[in-house]
Amino acid sequence: MTTKQFMIVNRKAPYGTIYGWEALEVVLIAAAFEQDVSMAFLDDGVYQLKKGHQTKGIEIKAFEKTFGALEDYDVTKIYVDQESLTERGLTADDLTIAVEVLSRAEIGKRMEEQDIVLSF
Amino acid sequence: MKFAILVSEGPYTHQATDTAFLFAQAVLAKGHEIFRVFFYHDGVYNATRLTTPPQDDRNIVKRWTKLAEENNLDMVVCVAAAQRRGIVDDGEMKRNGKDATNLAEPFRISGLGQLIEAGIQADRLVVFGD
Amino acid sequence: MLHIINKSPYDRPALDSVLKTGEGAILLIEDGVYAAVKGGAVEAKIKTALGKFKIYALTPDIDARGIADRVIDGVTQVDYAGFVDLVAENKTSQSWL
Numbered sequence: 001m002t003t004k005q006f007m008i009v010n011r012k013a014p015y016g017t018i019y020g021w022e023a024l025e026v027v028l029i030a031a032a033f034e035q036d037v038s039m040a041f042l043d044d045g046v047y048q049l050k051k052g053h054q055t056k057g058i059e060i061k062a063f064e065k066t067f068g069a070l071e072d073y074d075v076t077k078i079y080v081d082q083e084s085l086t087e088r089g090l091t092a093d094d095l096t097i098a099v100e101v102l103s104r105a106e107i108g109k110r111m112e113e114q115d116i117v118l119s120f
Numbered sequence: 121m122k123f124a125i126l127v128s129e130g131p132y133t134h135q136a137t138d139t140a141f142l143f144a145q146a147v148l149a150k151g152h153e154i155f156r157v158f159f160y161h162d163g164v165y166n167a168t169r170l171t172t173p174p175q176d177d178r179n180i181v182k183r184w185t186k187l188a189e190e191n192n193l194d195m196v197v198c199v200a201a202a203q204r205r206g207i208v209d210d211g212e213m214k215r216n217g218k219d220a221t222n223l224a225e226p227f228r229i230s231g232l233g234q235l236i237e238a239g240i241q242a243d244r245l246v247v248f249g250d
Numbered sequence: 251m252l253h254i255i256n257k258s259p260y261d262r263p264a265l266d267s268v269l270k271t272g273e274g275a276i277l278l279i280e281d282g283v284y285a286a287v288k289g290g291a292v293e294a295k296i297k298t299a300l301g302k303f304k305i306y307a308l309t310p311d312i313d314a315r316g317i318a319d320r321v322i323d324g325v326t327q328v329d330y331a332g333f334v335d336l337v338a339e340n341k342t343s344q345s346w347l
Contacts, residue, residue, distance in 0.1 A: 012347075043263060107271060108271040112251050117342055
């Protein structure tokens, strides 16, 4: 099968809308199709990766476990925008999985290299 | 050139589906091909045949149907998103023990893999959402 | 690369986000076209961006919003056919939803 570079871009916070969750489903399927998948978290998207989600009270399934499964699917290119973290008072230590923290410009460059950018 | 289109919003609330439709029309008018239109998130609501807008408003569902029939378009509704939102075809009705179907022709319900396949097969994939 | 923006710059940070991230072409559609309006607080930003990006705006969306007479000079208007051409010309497009 042809392999293409897919980047899934997340710019929305979790729970307020379903986009983050359904984006993750796309990532897992793309990985199952053995595509070259990466994820980029920008703007409020970085909140999806924040540690310690306790979603019982809002009765919506938490993301955290699924992020942990990404490695099993060989999805290891997970880019997070440094500036978006800083703006929100977060650091890489606040995130639930290991990520590559990059500058905006660096993320922009990787975006340019993609065949397909799916944004949610 | 082969295009694929992803529609991530439902009709009427967001302009996204209008833009996607007009874009799709323009793609075909320019002599390009549309490999697939994939409906995800609330985009699955574009596929309910029960939509009944006022007579002086556009019928977004019928408009997709007409475009698809005239151009032999493959219009795919994501099964997981459809199940969450109650978009049902015959197979889904039987599988999930429902008492009705509401999927418009010629939409079909299938897996998310169809979106990835569209990305692989098409030269361009454009996302319309909010 | 083509960056497609459908959000008003007065409501959401999509335009700012694109300006910080990329280069190439920007296409303003839907509420994104409000970024192309003269005399607003965003005008200076667009004028600066024109040095780095080619900026397009979708004419039907401009017309629909009653702002056809105040589009910033340097912003190129396109119709849906032009939108298709922009997507075809750029290897990758991203919709900044």
